[in-house]
Amino acid sequence: MTARISRTSRSAQVAMVxxxxxxxVLAAAPWWAGRADLRLLGEIYLYLSLxxxxxxMAGYAGLVSxxxxxYVGFGGYMLxxxxxxxxxxxxxxxxxxxxxxxxxxxxxAALIFRLKGAYFAIGTWVMAEVFRLSFAxxxxxxxxxxxxxxxDVVKSFAASRSGREALSYWLALGAAVVVIACVxxxxxxxxxxxxxxxxxxxxxxxxxxxxxxxxxxxxYVVTSAFTAIIGGLIxxxxxxxxxxxxFSVNDWTAFVIFIVVIGGIGTLxxxxxxxxxxxxxxxxxxxxxxxYLIVLGLVAIGIMLKAPKGxxxxxxxxxxxxxxPLSYRVKSDNSDKGA
Amino acid sequence: MDWIxxxxxxxxxxxxxxxxxxxxxxxxxVMRLVNxxxxxxxVLAAYMGLSTTVxxxxxxxxxxxxxxxxxxxxxxxxxxxxxxxTLGDDIxxxxxxxxGLSVILQNALLEAYSADPQKMNAGVIETASVPVGGLTxxxxxxxxxxxxxxxxxxxxxxxxxxxxGRAFRATSDNSDIAQLMGLNKAHVFGMAMALALAxxxxxxxxxxxxTSFDPxxxxxxxxxxxxAVIIGGLGNLWGTLAGGVILGVAQTLGAKIxxxxxxxxxxxxxxxxxxxxxxxxxxxxxx
Numbered sequence: 001m002t003a004r005i006s007r008t009s010r011s012a013q014v015a016m017v018x019x020x021x022x023x024x025v026l027a028a029a030p031w032w033a034g035r036a037d038l039r040l041l042g043e044i045y046l047y048l049s050l051x052x053x054x055x056x057m058a059g060y061a062g063l064v065s066x067x068x069x070x071y072v073g074f075g076g077y078m079l080x081x082x083x084x085x086x087x088x089x090x091x092x093x094x095x096x097x098x099x100x101x102x103x104x105x106x107x108x109a110a111l112i113f114r115l116k117g118a119y120f121a122i123g124t125w126v127m128a129e130v131f132r133l134s135f136a137x138x139x140x141x142x143x144x145x146x147x148x149x150x151x152d153v154v155k156s157f158a159a160s161r162s163g164r165e166a167l168s169y170w171l172a173l174g175a176a177v178v179v180i181a182c183v184x185x186x187x188x189x190x191x192x193x194x195x196x197x198x199x200x201x202x203x204x205x206x207x208x209x210x211x212x213x214x215x216x217x218x219x220y221v222v223t224s225a226f227t228a229i230i231g232g233l234i235x236x237x238x239x240x241x242x243x244x245x246x247f248s249v250n251d252w253t254a255f256v257i258f259i260v261v262i263g264g265i266g267t268l269x270x271x272x273x274x275x276x277x278x279x280x281x282x283x284x285x286x287x288x289x290x291x292y293l294i295v296l297g298l299v300a301i302g303i304m305l306k307a308p309k310g311x312x313x314x315x316x317x318x319x320x321x322x323x324x325p326l327s328y329r330v331k332s333d334n335s336d337k338g339a
Numbered sequence: 340m341d342w343i344x345x346x347x348x349x350x351x352x353x354x355x356x357x358x359x360x361x362x363x364x365x366x367x368x369v370m371r372l373v374n375x376x377x378x379x380x381x382v383l384a385a386y387m388g389l390s391t392t393v394x395x396x397x398x399x400x401x402x403x404x405x406x407x408x409x410x411x412x413x414x415x416x417x418x419x420x421x422x423x424x425t426l427g428d429d430i431x432x433x434x435x436x437x438x439g440l441s442v443i444l445q446n447a448l449l450e451a452y453s454a455d456p457q458k459m460n461a462g463v464i465e466t467a468s469v470p471v472g473g474l475t476x477x478x479x480x481x482x483x484x485x486x487x488x489x490x491x492x493x494x495x496x497x498x499x500x501x502x503x504g505r506a507f508r509a510t511s512d513n514s515d516i517a518q519l520m521g522l523n524k525a526h527v528f529g530m531a532m533a534l535a536l537a538x539x540x541x542x543x544x545x546x547x548x549x550t551s552f553d554p555x556x557x558x559x560x561x562x563x564x565x566x567a568v569i570i571g572g573l574g575n576l577w578g579t580l581a582g583g584v585i586l587g588v589a590q591t592l593g594a595k596i597x598x599x600x601x602x603x604x605x606x607x608x609x610x611x612x613x614x615x616x617x618x619x620x621x622x623x624x625x626x
Contacts, residue, residue, distance in 0.1 A: 064434055066375070111610060114617035115569070117430040118373030122565045123613075126606055129562060133603045249558060254442055261435055290446040297443035304435050305424055 007188075008325045015323035026173060030166035042169045042237055044279055045176035049230045050252065051259040051271035052179050053223045058257075059266035060187065060195050061219040062202075064117075066253050067124025070131045071101050071224045073246030075231025077135050080241055083153040085140070090157045091171070094232030101228030102221050109220045113213065125249065132247035146242025154239065168237050175233055179226055184268060184324055186222075192326075195219065199266065261300045264310025268324040273312050344474055345591045351476070353587030354484030355549065357580040358542035359564035360571075361490060362535035364579050367568070369507045369531040370426060372433050376441035378561030380536060383444055384410050384543025385552050386452055389459055399459045399548050407540040414536030418529040426528070441557065448554035456551040465548065483545050487583070490538055491576050497534070498576075507531055559602075566609040572619025581621060585612075 029041060050068070057063040078097030082088045088096060112123040136144045158164035186192050194215050197205040206212055231252075235241050245251070255278065263274020278296075285292040307314055315321060359381060366372050374380075384406055391402035421440075425432035467478040498504040509517040510527045518524055546552060546560070563586060571582030586605050593604020612620065 058431070062430075064431060066438065111613055114613060118375075118434050119565070119569065121375070121434055122373065122562065125558070126562055126566065126609060129559075130603065130606045130610070133599075133606070137599050137603075250442070254438070257435065257438060265431065290450045293446040294443050294450075297439040297446070301421070301436050301439040301443075304432050304439070305421070308432060 009322055011321045012323055012325040023173075023177065027170070029173075030162075030169055035162075035165065038165055038169050039237070040279075042172040044275060045172040046230055046234050046237075047255065047259065047278070048271060048275040049176045049179040050227065050256045051263070051275055052176075052183050052268075053226050053230070054253075054256045055260045055265060055268075055271045056183050056186075057219060057223050059260065059270075060192075060199050061216050062199060063216060063220060064121045065124040066121045066249065066257070067126070067128035068223075068227055068256065069247045069249055069252035070124070070128035071105070071227035072231035072234065072252040073128075073131055073135065073243070074101055074104070075228030075233075076235035076241050076246045077138075077141060078228065079232040079235055080141060080147065080149060083156075084150060090153060090236060094229055094236065097232045098225040098229040102225035105221045105224035106217070108224075109217050113216070113220075128247055128249065132243045135246065136243040142242070144243060146240065146245070148240045149236075157236070168233070171236070172233055175230060179230075180268075182222075182226070184326075187268070187326055191215065191218070258296050258300045260310075262303055262310055264312030264316075265308075267309070267312050267316070268326065269316075269322075270310050270312045273315075274310065277311065340473065342592075342595070345595045346588055347474055347476065348480065349588030349591035350584050351480035351484045351587070352591060353567075353580070353584030354480075354487035355542070355545055355583070356563045356567045356586050357487045357583030358483075358490060358538065358545065359560050360567035360579045360583055361487075361494060361576065362538045362542070363561075363564045364568050364574070364576060365494060365535045365538070366531055368574050369511050370528050371511075372422065372426065373437075374422075375434060375437040375561065376444055376557075377437075377539070377564060378559065379441045379444040379448075379557035380410070380413075380539050381543045381546060381560045382448065382552060382554060382557040384536075384540040385459070385547035386448055386457070387540075388544045388547050389452075389457055392459055399461050399544050403540060403544050406544060407537045410536040410540040410543075411533040414532035414534075414539075415529040417536075418532035419525055422532065423525050423528055445554050445557060452554065454553055454555070456553045457547070458551040459544070459547040461548040479549065483549070486541065486545065487580060490541060491580050494534075494538070495576055503530060563605070566605065569619055570609060570612045572622035575619075575621050575623040578619060578621035578623070582619070585620075 026041070029038060033041065050072070054065070054068055057065055057068075075094065075097040078100060079090060079093050082093035082096055083090055086093075108127055112120060112127060115123040135141065141147055154164065158167050187195070194205065194210045197208065197210060198212055198215060202212055231246075235246070238245075259274035259278045260271050261274070262277055263272065264270030281296065281299075282292070285295060288295075303310055309316070359378075362380075363374065363377050366374060387406045387409060388399055388402045391397065391405050392399050395402070417440075421436060422433065425436045461479070464478055464482070468475045469478060469481070470476075496504075498507060506517070506522050506527045507530075509520065510522060510524055514524050517527070542560075563583075566586050567579050567582035569582070570585050571578030571580070585608060589608035590601050590605040593607075594601035596604075
C-alpha cells in the first residue's frame with residue numbers, strides 16, 4: 001500500500017460542481033429576479049467580496065484592520081471624481097480607482113505597519129478618518145454633504161434603467177467571483193503558503209527565510225486595490241456619495257467583521273457562510289433597528305468566546321469538510337496491490 | 340495674541356485628551372489589552388452622569404461620586420466576566436470582542452437615549468473665566484487640565500507606591516511568576532480595568548460638561564486617546580499627557596487656520612510623529 005498526497009477531496013469536487021451550476025443560475029438573475037431582489041443580491045455579492053478581502057488580511061496575514069472603509073470610500077469617490085472631471089467611463093474609473101488605491105496604500109502601509117497588533121487596528125481607523133475629513137474638504141465633490149452621479153455619466157454606463165441595474169448586478173457578481181478566485185489561487189500559491197506559515201508562527205516563518213514585512217505589504221496593497229474597486233461598485237449602485245456614507249465604520253467594517261467572525265475567520269468558506277447568515281439575520285431582524293445590531297454584536301462576542309473558528313469551524317470539525325481544497329491530505333492508495 | 344491664545348486653549352484641551360488616554364494606557368500597560376470600546380465607555384459614563392444629575396438634581400461633579408464607582412464596578416465585572424477569557428497570544432479575540440462590545444454599547448445608548456445630542460449643565464462654572472497675563476482662560480478648561488494632572492499623578496502614585504501598583508507591575512512583567520507569588524491574575528486584571536474605567540468616568544463627565552455628546556461620538560474619543568498614547572510613547576503616563584497636549588494644540592491651531600482643519604490637523608500631527616519617531620516622544624517600554 002502506498003500513500004499519496006492530495007489537495008482535493010470529494011466534498012471539494014462536489015462543491016465546485018454545485019458552485020458552477022449556482023453561478024449560472026445567479027448570472028441569469030436579471031431575467032428571473034425582481035428589481036428589489038436583484039439589488040439585494042448585488043449587495044450580498046459586494047459584502048461577500050469585502051468579507052473575503054478582510055478575511056485575507058485579518059485571518060491570514062494577521063493585519064486586523066478596522067479602517068477598510070478608507071478604501072471603500074476612496075474607490076467610491078474615485079468613481080465620482082474620474083467620471084465627472086476626467087470623463088472616464090464608469091467601469092474604467094472604478095478600475096483606475098483600484099490602481100490609485102494600490103499606489104496610495106504603499107506609503108500608508110509604510111506608516112501604519114509601525115504599529116503592532118491592536119494599535120495597528122486603530123491606526124487604520126485614523127487613516128480612514130483622514131480620508132473622510134479630506135474628502136469632506138473637497139468642495140468640487142460636494143464637501144461634507146456629498147454629491148450625486150451626473151445623469152450623463154449614468155447614461156454613459158447604460159441607456160435604460162433596467163439595463164443599468166442588470167449591468168451593475170453582473171459587475172457585482174463578477175467582482176465577487178474574481179475576488180474569491182484570486183484569494184483562493186493566492187492562498188494555493190507559494191505566497192499563500194508563506195502567508196499561512198506567518199499566520200501560524202511568525203518566528204518560524206522568518207526562520208524559513210520568509211520576508212514577513214514584504215508578504216504582509218503585498219497582501220495589504222492587493223486588498224486595498226480590490227476593496228477600492230468594490231467601493232466603486234457599491235457607489236455605482238447607490239449613485240450618490242457623501243463622506244459619512246463613504247467612510248462609515250459601521251457599514252464597511254463592523255458588518256464585514258461580524259460576517260467573517262460569525263462565518264469563521266481564517267477559512268475561505270467562513271466569509272461565504274457568514275454573508276448568508278448575516279443577510280438572513282438582517283432580512284428577518286431589520287425591523288428591530290438598533291436591537292438587531294445589539295444582537296449581532298452579542299452573537300459575534302459569543303462566537304469569539306465559545307467557537308473562535310466560527311460556524312464553519314464547527315461544521316468542519318464535525319464533518320471534516322473542505323469546500324476550497326487548501327490543505328494537503330495524505331491518502332492511502334488501496335488500489336495499489338504491489339506493496 | 341490670538342495664536343498664543345489658541346496654543347493655551349489647545350494645551351488645556353490636551354488635558355481632556357490625556358484623560359481619554361490614561362485608561363487606555365493603563366490597561367495596555369498591565370495586560371497588553373487594547374480596548375476598542377474605550378471611547379464608547381467614555382460616552383456611557385457621560386450618559387450615566389447625565390441620568391444621575393437629572394434624577395437626583397445634583398451637580399455633575401457630585402454625580403462623579405456615583406458614576407466613578409459604578410464604572411469601576413462595570414470594569415471589574417467586564418474584565419472578569421468576558422475580557423479575561425480573550426487574553427492570550429492571539430490578538431484577535433480581545434480586539435474583536437471589544438469591537439463587538441463597542442457596537443453593542445453604541446446601539447444600547449441609542450435605544451435608551453435616542454440620537455439627540457445631550458449636554459450636562461454644570462452651572463456658572465461653564466462660563467466663568469479668569470484673566471491670566473492678558474489672556475482670558477475659562478475656569479472649566481483650567482479645572483479639566485488640573486484634574487488631568489492630578490489623575491495622572493494619582494495613577495503614577497498607585498503604580499509605583501502601593502501594593503496594588505506592585506501587583507499591576509508584577510503581573511505585567513510576568514504573569515506566571517506573579518501567580519506563583521500568590522497574586523490572582525484574574526483579580527489583578529479586574530482591578531486594573533476597574534481603575535481604568537474610574538478614570539474613564541472622570542473623562543466622561545468632563546466631556547459631557549464641556550460639549551454636547553450623542554451615542555456615536557465614542558469612536559472619535561477612542562482615536563484621540565489612542566493618538567495621545569502613541570504620540571507620548573507607550574507605557575509612559577506623563578508622556579501621554581504631553582501627547583494629549585500636542586494633539587490638543589495641533590487641533591486648535593488647525594481650527595484657527597480653517598474650522599474644517601481642526602480634526603485633520605490633529606491626525607496629521609499624529610502621523611508626523613509616527614513617521615519620524617514611531618516609538619513616540621517619550622517611550623518607556625520597547626515593543
